[in-house]
Amino acid sequence: MAKSLKSFEFKQCVSIVKSTGKQAKNLRELRKLIAVVGDESIFHHTHQYFLKGHMLDYTNDFSQWAGENLEERALAERLTSIDPYTLKSVKAVRKELIREIDAFLKAFPEPRDITEGHEFYFNETVSLVFPVGVKTKNLAEFLVALEHIDTGCIYYHFYDSRVRLGEGVVDDFSRWIEHTLFKKNLADKIRAIDPFMHSIESIRNHIKEVVEEYVRADMEGVMS
Amino acid sequence: MINQYSGIAPKGDLQLIHNLCKKLKGKSFLHVNSTREGGGVAEILNRMIPLLQDLGIDARWEVIEGDARFFDFTKKTHNALQGNQEKFTKKMWDYYYEVNKRNKNNIDLKADAVLIHDPQPAPLIDFRPRSGKSIWMWRCHIDISNPMPGCWANLKKYVIKYDTAIFSVAKFAKSLPIDEYIVTPSIDPLSDKNRELTDYEINEVAERFKIPRDKPIILQVSRFDRFKDPIGVINAYKIVKNYNDCRLILVGSSATDDPEGEAMLNEVKDYAAGDPDIIILLLPPDYHMEINAIQRMSDIILQKSIKEGFGLTVSEAMWKEKPVIGGAVGGIPLQIVHGLTGFVVYSVEGAAYRIRQYLNDPEMAIKMGRTGKEYVRNNFLLTRQIRDYLSLWYINSNRGKHVIEL
Numbered sequence: 312m313a314k315s316l317k318s319f320e321f322k323q324c325v326s327i328v329k330s331t332g333k334q335a336k337n338l339r340e341l342r343k344l345i346a347v348v349g350d351e352s353i354f355h356h357t358h359q360y361f362l363k364g365h366m367l368d369y370t371n372d373f374s375q376w377a378g379e380n381l382e383e384r385a386l387a388e389r390l391t392s393i394d395p396y397t398l399k400s401v402k403a404v405r406k407e408l409i410r411e412i413d414a415f416l417k418a419f420p421e422p423r424d425i426t427e428g429h430e431f432y433f434n435e436t437v438s439l440v441f442p443v444g445v446k447t448k449n450l451a452e453f454l455v456a457l458e459h460i461d462t463g464c465i466y467y468h469f470y471d472s473r474v475r476l477g478e479g480v481v482d483d484f485s486r487w488i489e490h491t492l493f494k495k496n497l498a499d500k501i502r503a504i505d506p507f508m509h510s511i512e513s514i515r516n517h518i519k520e521v522v523e524e525y526v527r528a529d530m531e532g533v534m535s
Numbered sequence: 536m537i538n539q540y541s542g543i544a545p546k547g548d549l550q551l552i553h554n555l556c557k558k559l560k561g562k563s564f565l566h567v568n569s570t571r572e573g574g575g576v577a578e579i580l581n582r583m584i585p586l587l588q589d590l591g592i593d594a595r596w597e598v599i600e601g602d603a604r605f606f607d608f609t610k611k612t613h614n615a616l617q618g619n620q621e622k623f624t625k626k627m628w629d630y631y632y633e634v635n636k637r638n639k640n641n642i643d644l645k646a647d648a649v650l651i652h653d654p655q656p657a658p659l660i661d662f663r664p665r666s667g668k669s670i671w672m673w674r675c676h677i678d679i680s681n682p683m684p685g686c687w688a689n690l691k692k693y694v695i696k697y698d699t700a701i702f703s704v705a706k707f708a709k710s711l712p713i714d715e716y717i718v719t720p721s722i723d724p725l726s727d728k729n730r731e732l733t734d735y736e737i738n739e740v741a742e743r744f745k746i747p748r749d750k751p752i753i754l755q756v757s758r759f760d761r762f763k764d765p766i767g768v769i770n771a772y773k774i775v776k777n778y779n780d781c782r783l784i785l786v787g788s789s790a791t792d793d794p795e796g797e798a799m800l801n802e803v804k805d806y807a808a809g810d811p812d813i814i815i816l817l818l819p820p821d822y823h824m825e826i827n828a829i830q831r832m833s834d835i836i837l838q839k840s841i842k843e844g845f846g847l848t849v850s851e852a853m854w855k856e857k858p859v860i861g862g863a864v865g866g867i868p869l870q871i872v873h874g875l876t877g878f879v880v881y882s883v884e885g886a887a888y889r890i891r892q893y894l895n896d897p898e899m900a901i902k903m904g905r906t907g908k909e910y911v912r913n914n915f916l917l918t919r920q921i922r923d924y925l926s927l928w929y930i931n932s933n934r935g936k937h938v939i940e941l
Contacts, residue, residue, distance in 0.1 A: 323547045327926050328717040330708035351937050428680065428864075432705035434717065437930050441554045441941040443547060461547035462913070 318446040319453065319487045321460055324467040326359060326436035333433040338381065338422035341373070341431055342412045350401040351435035357395040357404050358474060359436060361511065362466045370507065371395070373408060373431075380429045381422070386415045394507045396473050440467065450492065450526050453484075457519055462511040469514055470506055482506075484518060497525045536589040537918075543724050544918035552918065554941050555925040556590035563593040564928065565646035569609070569655035571598050575720060575847070576652050576676055582723055583921055595646065599638040599656045604630060609655045615686035616654065616679045628689055632658050648928040650674055657693040670931040673697040676720070678844050678865065680706050698931055703845055704866050716927055719869065720845050721920040722854060722911070727823035729854055732831055740828035744816060751781040751894055754833035756826055756851075759787045759800040759817075762842040764862070767883045769806055769813065771839065774887035779894045782812045786829055788820040830855050835893050835900070839886050840864050850915040853877065853907035858900040860889045870915065876907040 331352055335341035345353070356372035369375040370391050378387030389411045395404045416422065425431075443464055447453040457465075468483035476486075482501065489498035500521040504514060540549060564587060568576050580596050587594035601609070608627050615621040635658035644662055648670045651659055654677075663671055673694055679687065679702075691709070694700055700715045702708045708715045722729055741748060753772055757763040765785055772783040785803065787796075800817065807813040818825060830836060836852035836859050843865030850870050852859050859877035861867040871877040878889040893900040913919075933939050 323550070325547065325551055325922065325926065327923060327930060328705070330702065330705055330715040330717055332708060332710035332715060334706075428706060430706065432708070434705055435937075437926075437936070438938045439551065439926055439929070439941060440938060441551055443550050459546070461545050463545075463547050 317487075317491050318448045319484075319491070321443050321445040321447075321456060321464050322440055322467055323443050323461060323464040324362075324438050324440050324471055325463055326355075326362065326438045328355075328434050328436055331433040331435060334430040335433075336430045337424045338377075338383070338386075338412060338416060341376075342409060342416065344433055345373070345405060345408050345412070348433050349435060350405075352433050353401050353405050353408075354474075355435045356433070357393070357408075358401075358470070361470050361506070362463065376431045380425055380431070383415070383419075386411070389415070396470070396506050450488075450494075450497075450522055454519065454522055454526070457515060457522070462515075465511050465515055469511075469518075473506070494525070497521065500525070536586050539725060540916075540918050543912075544916050545913055548916075548918045548922045551922050551941075552590065552925060555922075555929055556587070556592055558929060558941065559647075559925065560591040561593065562648070563595065563646040565644070565649045566594070566596045566652065567599060567642065567649070567656045567659060568596075568652035569599050569601070569606075578723070578726075579721070579917065579920065580652075582726070582917060583924075586921065593646075595643075597642045599635065599659075600641070601634045601638075601655070605634045612654050612686055612690065613677060615683040616677055616690070618681045618683065620683055621686065623686060623689070632661075635659055636662070645669070648672070648931075650924065651697075652676065654690055657690060660693050660696045663696075670699070670928060671697045672699040672701060672927060672931070674701045674718075675707065676703060678704075678707055679709070680704075699927060701927065704869065714931075716923075718920060718923045718927070719866065719915065720847055721915050721917045722847055722850050723917040724854060728827050729851060730827070732824070732828055736824070737828045737832050740825050741832055744814075744825070744829070746784065746814060746829070746832065747782070748832060750812075751779070751834040752784055752832060753781055753835045753837065753890060754784045754786065754829060755837040755839065756786045756830065756848050757838065757840070759785075759796050759803055761795075761799060762840055764839045764841050765799070765803045766806055767841070767886070768837055768839050769803070770883045771837075771886035771890060772813070774884065775890045775894070776812075778891055781834075781890075781894065782814065783807075784814045784816065784829065784833065786816045786818060786826060788818050788822070827855075830857065833857060835860065835890055837886065837890075838862065838867060839880065840867065843867055846870070847915075849877075850911045853904075853911045854915075856901075856904035856908045858893045858903045859907060860886055860893075870910075871907075872910065875903065876910045877903055 331348060333344050335344050360371045369378060374387045374390035377383050377390055393407045398404050445456045447456050472483045485498040485501040488494050501518055504517045537549060537552060566580055570577055584594045584596045608631055611621045639662035645664050646669060650672045651657060652674045657673060660671055695712055697713060700711060700713055701718050703720055705717050755768050759765060775781060804815055807815060830852055836857045838846055838849050838861040840846060840862040845866030849859055849861050849867055859871060860880055861871050863879045863881055868879050871879050873879045880886045880889055
């Protein structure tokens with residue numbers, strides 16, 4: 312009797328936003344607070360930005376505030392290019408943010424105050440992780456599930472895993488495909504999808520594409 | 536009951552509600568506010584309490600009682616917390632406390648979790664039963680980003696005794712020594728205001744209110760209030776009219792407690808006089824289905840406010856896949872992701888420009904409408920708010936953790 316394969320259990324992450332009560336009304340205050348707020352707050356404003364839908368021209372809340380509220384497009388552009396999933400830790404992300412802001416403040420030492428009500432509000436989150444009741448044993452089931460799960464589910468397995476697993480490079484999907492289904496080529500193709508360059512919906516479509524292509528090629532193959 | 540939302544609300548939200556209710560099964564959840572009818576809080580509680588009961592939570596909803604003197608005072612605090620200058624005396628604050636003290640005799644405050652809504656019942660925290668490990672949360676539904684300092688200082692004395700405070704928007708939160716969470720308001724997709732309507736229902740409303748449908752309809756639904764800028768909306772429409780034929784509908788409900796409303800309505804009527812393409816409707820406050828139908832027959836929906844709390848009419852319009860334009864105030868920018876789920880504007884000219892853009896590019900309008908509906912589905916439905924309240928209860932039972940596995 313064949314040994315049963317370990318199934319992939321889909322989980323989801325829901326984040327409840329918690330206010331730190333801290334706010335910045337100009338770039339100097341922002342810089343000062345970035346240096347002292349907890350790791351959870353930096354994590355929320357950078358890594359978790361992707362959970363919000365990644366719908367704007369920015370990749371974190373700081374760059375969005377710099378672009379949309381401070382109207383400092385050059386700074387926004389630089390902050391946008393900080394990739395939290397390439398940097399190894401929240402500490403490294405914080406350091407990069409400070410380095411970019413310091414460089415900007417050196418060139419433009421007198422930042423103006425923002426109009427009232429448009430301050431930057433430092434938040435953090437408490438995340439609840441739960442199984443969504445979907446388990447898959449093979450790629451066909453995986454494809455069907457992928458079509459129907461919420462974006463919070465894809466975020467958990469594709470983005471959050473990179474931080475959760477502490478390796479900074481791997482997502483849950485490709486780990487399962489490589490280590491349980493033993494399909495390294497397919498796992499590598501999923502790993503080649505750049506999390507920084509896509510919305511969650513687009514990640515869903517890309518994964519679907521590569522898995523579908525793999526399954527099709529597999530079915531069309533000639534049995535020897 | 537929660538299954539009614541299957542296929543409408545995100546699956547994950549419904550799943551988490553189920554999972555949390557399993558963990559919290561049989562426990563009691565008390566909500567206290569100051570009115571059984573009218574207003575967004577009562578609307579949500581009316582729907583939420585039976586849903587929670589159906590899921591095995593011993594949910595209760597109690598309403599504090601007060602006399603005219605009490606409610607006059609709480610109305611003043613409401614205004615002062617939103618930035619108005621009001622006069623208060625110690626005697627007034629003492630009476631506020633006294634009425635709450637009287638209410639504790641009529642309300643069973645024993646529950647595993649207690650959610651007190653808004654300032655009126657806030658002093659009930661002083662009568663928190665000593666026994667047991669109950670969790671007390673204070674939920675602020677109003678904009679207190681810029682309150683009258685003296686008023687906030689008096690209220691804060693009670694707020695800091697709670698385990699947790701909950702605000703609608705991050706900028707409403709204060710620097711407090713207790714945990715503060717952000718829970719945005721929501722719309723109920725199954726209510727008369729938002730449910731799907733048949734063509735027959737929509738046509739019937741169009742006929743009843745004599746709304747011709749021969750040209751594109753631009754709509755704003757809101758009280759006739761200066762802060763909703765109805766005159767600005769007419770001015771924007773007048774600019775558009777130079778380029779595109781269209782019709783403007785302004786719909787508001789008659790608020791008997793708003794003496795300024797009638798004056799504003801008359802001003803709007805005078806300003807619109809002589810233009811047969813401007814329709815002004817004053818509807819009773821319970822004409823939810825009718826407003827739903829008018830929203831659904833419209834082509835573009837505005838909420839051109841110059842001051843706003845959260846502005847849920849924007850989410851209501853987005854839920855109906857309508858392209859929206861909103862003023863950049865209050866919670867409107869949280870609902871409208873500029874250029875993606877709608878447009879945020881800062882002026883009459885800006886509003887006119889965006890209306891013209893929608894009218895001239897119907898494909899873009901359709902796309903934004905669809906994106907907007909998905910955005911509301913993921914962020915502003917009632918099920919998400921229920922999910923958040925239950926999550927906060929559970930988080931409070933697991934304090935100190937940033938990730939909680941269920």
